[in-house]
Amino acid sequence: MPSLVAIDIETTGLDPNNDAIIEIGAVRFNGPRIEDEWSTLIHPGRPIPSFISQLTGITNDMVRHAPSIREVIADLAQFVGDAPVLGHNVSFDLAFLNRQNLLRFNQVVDTYELASVLMPNASRYNLGALGQTLGILLPATHRALDDARVTHAVYLRLLDLAHQLPIELIAEFVRQSEPFDWGAAYTFREVLRSLARKPIPARKAQDQGLFLFRPEPPLPPVESVETPIPLDVDEVAALLEYGGPFSRYFSGYEYRQQQVEMLRAVAQALSKGQHLMVEAGTGTGKSFAYLVPAALFALQNNTRVVISTNTINLQDQLIKKDIPDLREALGIDLRAAVLKGRNNYLCPRRLENLRQRGPTSVDEMRVLAKVLTWLQFSDSGDRNEINLNGPIERDVWSRISAEDEGCKAEVCMERTGGACPFYRARQAAQSAHLLVVNHALLLSDVATGSRVLPDYDYLIVDEAHHLEAATTSALSFRVTQADLARLLRELGGTNTGILGRLLLLLNQLLRPSDFAAMQQAFERATDLIFRLEHAYSAFFRAMEEFLAEIREGRPVGAYGQQERILESSRTLPPWTNIEITWDAAHEVTGLLSNLLAELYKTCGELRDTASDEFEDTLESLANVYRRLMEADANLHAFVAQPQQSSIYWAEISPNSNQLSLQIAPLHIGPLMEEYIWHEKTSVILTSATLTTHEGFDYLRSRLAADEAEELQLGSPFDYESAALLYLVNDIPEPGDTNGHQRAIEQALVRLARATGGRMLALFTSYTQLRRTSQNISAPLIESGIIVYEQGEGASPNTLLENFREADKAVLLGTRSFWEGVDIPGEALSVLVIVKLPFDVPSDPIIAARSETFDDPFNEYQLPEAILRFRQGFGRLIRTQSDRGIVAILDRRILTKRYGRAFLESLPPCTRKIGSVNDLPAIAARWLNL
Incomplete structure (x- = not known):
């Protein structure tokens, strides 16, 4: 194999047109042998932003006397020569280097593209994560030469993986990629040449097409039962006693009274056909508290119990760990499945x-x-x-x-x-006794008249505090002009897309005279698609003009624009143009849909003599037709036939400036009542947070759970010893925008320094989070504390992994970090709640639902904020041995009447009220630092 050059650059930012290179590193190698290395710092001709210095360690002082990019171009060009250039996401590096007329004609190899193919189940594809996964000891440091070395090492490991694939598969990659400039193609060509010199093993039958998938023998189905055999509740509870099967199976088993109480309640609800709401505090072990009775009840009656979760993490935990453990511990032949x-x-x-x-x-x-x-x-x-x-x-x-x-x-x-x-x-x-699904699928089943899931009478909903939001999301509609354009492109025309493929296949099936008639119909369809695309464009343009009129011609602000479409909106003069342009689009859609239905019917008559490809293309046509009709029906309701049970709004997003039209259900309670509470024999809702300061009343009303029994169980954790709740009494309130922000930044810096990081700070606004991050990163990096910020491209899981692994770190998070974050031990010892988590009152769904209450703040907005507040608080203490501090930097919890409702919703913990200046020292003492 010829020599390659691994290359990496560091820059002042992401835009090659406006940012500059600050360092270049390159490694020339042939296989594992490094032939030469080259690196230099570059003077960028502008200041290096502080967050780049934090990331790379390269400061303005370091590049003050470095050469300019023009001074090093010739040396770098000579070093690389005509060798293929290797990089990780190398298109980024080349975008900067090509502007200097460097490496324009070299072959390109991208380790990101290779890793995407050869490590399809890798959790992350950034260079550092790949290095760790592949066991490479060299660190990826965000310094150019170090990262070029890691890129070389990653490439060698990926090359080994490529050589392990069947030669037929490598040959297919090479053949299929010929029309493209693909960053993995060069390597696969080289691997194919290498493998072609070796003897080819016999190809297995399952390597061929559809035979990659093995059919499985059917299992006996489960059934609905008229009169189920009830569980012996005492007998089931005894399984969790010391000396029982659970204590024998699990090492370090702990008997928890709250878990047994929940288990008894669930067993009784299933046996007696009752509905139940159970709040079980952190550490209760609620999964087994419902899994044990659900499994035994389903087995005893050969029936099905559906378990619904909100997150994939919990779904995976149930199906991959908890249920197999249950099966082994009890020695039962339990069939469980997950359906998505x-x-x-x-x-x-x-x-x-x-x-x-x-x-x-x-x-x-x-x-x-x-x-x-x-x-x-x-x-x-x-x-x-x-x-x-x-x-x-x-x-x-x-x-x-x-x-x-x-x-x-x-x-x-x-x-x-x-x-x-x-x-x-x-x-x-x-055939499953326990069927695990998520909330979205559960509600899709409800929305489609039970066509998604097999019949069931018994339902357990975990993470039930998400049920309203998940139902709202599952039953909502959102569309942009780009979505509609993509749909029409998928449909295509006489030479492209589904219609083009179908016409090509018809040419092989029909006599010339019949084909000519069909071709005319396809040409009419192509013309209508062209007209519809223009009609959609005019409609969205009219909607943009309407929104511009509402904001009185001012530019869209940093937060974008959201406008509910009310009856009063429809009386404004610009709405007339929306109606006119929509009528035109709706009319063309009707003509197109009739023609597509006719084409589908005519083509369907040829099914018996046609190929599988023809059948599949025809079904693709039906699929696009269905989606087009769904979009048309929703948009017609949006413009011309609004329903009182729905919320309508137009939104321009702040980042992309893209206009979307959205519809959501006003309330989901009636749906729950009709299809869940009244239809199912027993429904059990559980979560660590189902109650507010008024008990279960709030969620009971939102979910129409009038008939459900209720059980509230505390946590087995000793919060008084484990958690210090510190309420700051002298910080400016959020209404004092500048004073509050300055105080937050100073408090976070001082607290992080005192505790060595180990802090999660929860925000309610991404704008405030970003501003805080910009202002605290530089002083904290001087103290050796890294700041991780949600929204900078990395996924939440990646941020959490980085935070866990760092010695000293602060993690700033918004909405998704208020729950689901599970970092036991010292890695997370300080939790800061920057503001009480009230929803934005102007959000269309919040505003519309608020209007249905006599006292919207106390009856709706406050309970929602308390549920989220309790979820945020729950991030800190995750095990019996955890110890930490929760600092509330929102003085309204002390000064407003509603503050008591937040405090009363928390478990009893050590509480202290004091100055923001005293907080760092008190936190350090509590953590024994």
């Missing part, structure tokens, strides 16, 4: 179609190669096993997923013999 939405499963037929047709872009190429590599060691077809990085890859996945609603079980059985991952998941769900 259709989009989560790979469709073998659609994958095979993509392989036959060939990818049309680098993104399709990458996802195809990633999926085919993944299928070498897994046949689950579950997308959660692989890392689909970003919306583009997820969009490609949707085109090979099983989301095609037109695909029926009998068709799937006929085509794949029951090997389709979604079909197998449905079969497993039919």
Whole structure:
């Protein structure tokens, strides 16, 4: 293999047009042998931002006497020569270097592209994470030469992985990628040459097309029961006693009275067909408290219990750990399955179609190669096993997923013999005693008249405080002009998209005279699609003009623009143009839909003589037709036929300036009442936070849970010894914008220094978070404390991993960090709540729902804030041995009448009221620092 040059640069920012290079590092190598290294600092001709210095360690002083980029161009060009250039996300580096007329004609190798394919289930693809995963001892430091060395080492490991793939697969990657300039193509060509010199092993049957997926024998189904056999509650509770199967199975087993109380209540609710709401504090062990009775009840009656969660993490914990442990501990033959939405499963037929047709872009190429590599060691077809990085890859996945609603079980059985991952998941769900789903799927089942899940009478909802938000999300509609344009592009025309493929296939099936008639119909459809795209454009332009009129021509602000569409909105003069442009779009949609339905019917008559590809293309047409009709119906309601039970608004996002039109249900209680409480024999809702200062009343009213019994269980943790709640009494209130912000920044810096970081600060506004991060990063980095900020590109999981691993760190988070963060031990010892977490009153859903209350603040906004506040507080103490401090930097908790409601919602802990200046010393003493 020829020599390559690994290259890395550090810059003042991300924009090659406005930012500059501050360091370059390069390593020339041939296999593991390093031939030479080259590096230099660069004077950027501008100040280096503090966050870049924090990230890289490169300061303005360090580059003060460094050469300019022009002074080093010739040396770097000579060092690289015509060797292929290797980099991680190398297009970023080349965007800067190409501006200096460097490396324009060298072949390019991207370790990001290679890792995406060869490590399809890696959690992260940044250079440091790959280095750790691959066992590379060199650190990725955000210094150019160090990172170039790590890139070289990562490349060698990836090369080893590539050589382990079947030669046929490598050959397919090379063949399929020929039309593209793909950063992995060079390496796969080299690997193919290397493998071609070795003897080729016999190819296994399952390596061929659809046979990658194995059908599984059907299991006996479970049934609904008229008169179930009740559980012996005492007998079930005895399983958790010391000396019982659980204490024998789990080392270090702890008997928890709260867990047994919950188990008894759940067993009774299932046995007697009752509804129940259970709040179980952190550390109760609520998963086993409902899993044990649910499993035994389902087994005893050969029936099904559905368990719904809000997060994938809990879903995975139940199906991969808790239920297998339960099965082993009790020695029972319990069948459990997880069922996800259709989009989560790979469709073998659609994958095979993509392989036959060939990818049309680098993104399709990458996802195809990633999926085919993944299928070498897994046949689950579950997308959660692989890392689909970003919306583009997820969009490609949707085109090979099983989301095609037109695909029926009998068709799937006929085509794949029951090997389709979604079909197998449905079969497993039919025979499962415990079926684990998420809230979105649960509510999709409700919305579609129970067409998603198998029949069930018993339901347990964990993380139930999310049920209203999850239902709202599942039943909401959002569309942009780009979404509609993408839908029409998918439909295509006589030469492109679904219609183009269908016409090509018809040419092979029909006599010339019949084909000519069909071609005319396809040309009419193409013309209507063109007209509809222009009609949509005019409609969205009218909507933009309407929003501009409302903001009186001022530019869209930093927070974007949200406007509820009310009856009064529809009387404003600019609304007339919206109605006119929509009527035109709606009329063209009607003409197009009639023609597409006619084409589908005519083509459907040819099914018996046509190929599988023809059938699949026809079903793709039906799928796009359905989505087009759904968009048309929702937009027609938005403009012309609004319903009182829905909320309508237009929104311009602050970042992309993109206009979206949105619809959400006003209340979900009636839906819950009709399809959940009245339909199901027993429904059990549980969470660590179901109550506010008024007990269960708030959630009971939101979820129409009038008939549910209630049980509130405290935590087994000793909060008085474990948690200090510090209430600052002298900080400016949030209304004093500048004074409050300055005080927050000073408090965080001093507190972090006193405690050595180990701090999570929770914000309610990303704008405030970002401003705080900018102002505290420099002083904290001087003290050796890293600041991690939500929203800087890294996923929440990545931020949490980095925070856990850092010796001294502060993590700043907004909405998603108020719950689900689980960092036991000393890594998280300080929790700061910057502001009480009230929703923004102007948010369209909050505003619309507020209008339905007599006292919206006390009846709606305050209970919602208390639930979130309790979730935030719960991030600190995660185990019996945890110890920490919660600091509330919002003085309103002491000065406002409603503050008492927040405090009374917390478990009894050591409480102290004091000055913001005293906080650092008190925190250090509490933590014994």
